[in-house]
Amino acid sequence: MNNHMKTLDKIDTDILSVLYMNADITNKDLAEKINIATSTCQERVKRLKNQGIIIGYQCELNLAEFSGHIEAMAAVKMVKHTEALADKLRDELLELPEVIQIFHMGGENDFNVHLAVYDTAHLRTLIFREFTSRSEIQNVETSLIFEHRRSKVLPSML
Numbered sequence: 001m002n003n004h005m006k007t008l009d010k011i012d013t014d015i016l017s018v019l020y021m022n023a024d025i026t027n028k029d030l031a032e033k034i035n036i037a038t039s040t041c042q043e044r045v046k047r048l049k050n051q052g053i054i055i056g057y058q059c060e061l062n063l064a065e066f067s068g069h070i071e072a073m074a075a076v077k078m079v080k081h082t083e084a085l086a087d088k089l090r091d092e093l094l095e096l097p098e099v100i101q102i103f104h105m106g107g108e109n110d111f112n113v114h115l116a117v118y119d120t121a122h123l124r125t126l127i128f129r130e131f132t133s134r135s136e137i138q139n140v141e142t143s144l145i146f147e148h149r150r151s152k153v154l155p156s157m158l
Contacts, residue, residue, distance in 0.1 A: 008053075011034060011036060011044060012044060012048060012053075013154070014033075014034045015030065015034055015041065015044055015045060015048065016048070016053070016054075016154055017153075017154040018030055018033050018034065019045075019054070019057075020152065020153070020154045021152040021153075021154075022152075023057040023058070024057075027041055027042050027045070030045075060150065063116050069116055069117070069118060070116070070117055070118075070119065070120070070123070070144060070145075071100070071114065071115065071116050071117075071144070071145040071148070072114075072115045072117065072123055072142050072143060072144050072145055073112055073113065073114055073115070073142070073143050073145055074111075074112070074113040074115060074127065074131060074140050074141070074142045075109040075111075075112055075140065075141040075142075075143070076089075076109060076110055076111040076112075076113060076131065076137055076139075076140050077108065077109050077110055077137070077138045077139040077140075078110045078111075078136055078137060078138060079135070079136055079137065079138045080136070081110055085136055086104065086110060086111075089111070089134070089136055089137075090102055090104065090111065093111075093113060093130070096126075096130055098115050098116055098117055098122075098126055099113060099114070099115060100114040100115065100116055101113075101114045102114070109141070114145075123142065127140055127142055
């Protein structure tokens with residue numbers, strides 16, 4: 001077992017499971033769902049945060065509800081893949097307002113970049129301006145995303 005891995009008991013995994021499904025739940029409602037005292041629940045969540053298991057909460061948006069927005073995935077292959085170059089590229093791409101998230105990958109492509117743009121003209125301009133113009137990027141393959149959903153079920157390996 002990895003020495004850096006944290007040991008979680010059933011209460012911890014129950015808390016994580018409920019928060020994974022609905023991070024907006026109140027501490028009172030969370031404690032009721034888990035059947036523990038609110039003070040215990042609050043301390044457990046605080047400990048999970050301090051241990052780096054819970055690293056934040058985010059608001060999920062239905063981008064399809066915004067008129068004119070489309071999503072795409074850009075598969076990026078770097079010319080030379082060093083840790084410093086990959087970290088710099090990742091950090092700079094994350095600054096772009098069109099970037100939703102970035103996946104650093106193994107395999108043929110180095111990154112998959114999830115994008116939201118107004119239309120295909122915006123996507124084309126973005127790819128030319130921010131991706132293919134960069135000397136450290138060898139190739140970009142862009143695919144439109146028709147739909148995506150995030151599972152509300154906590155991964156079973158916990």
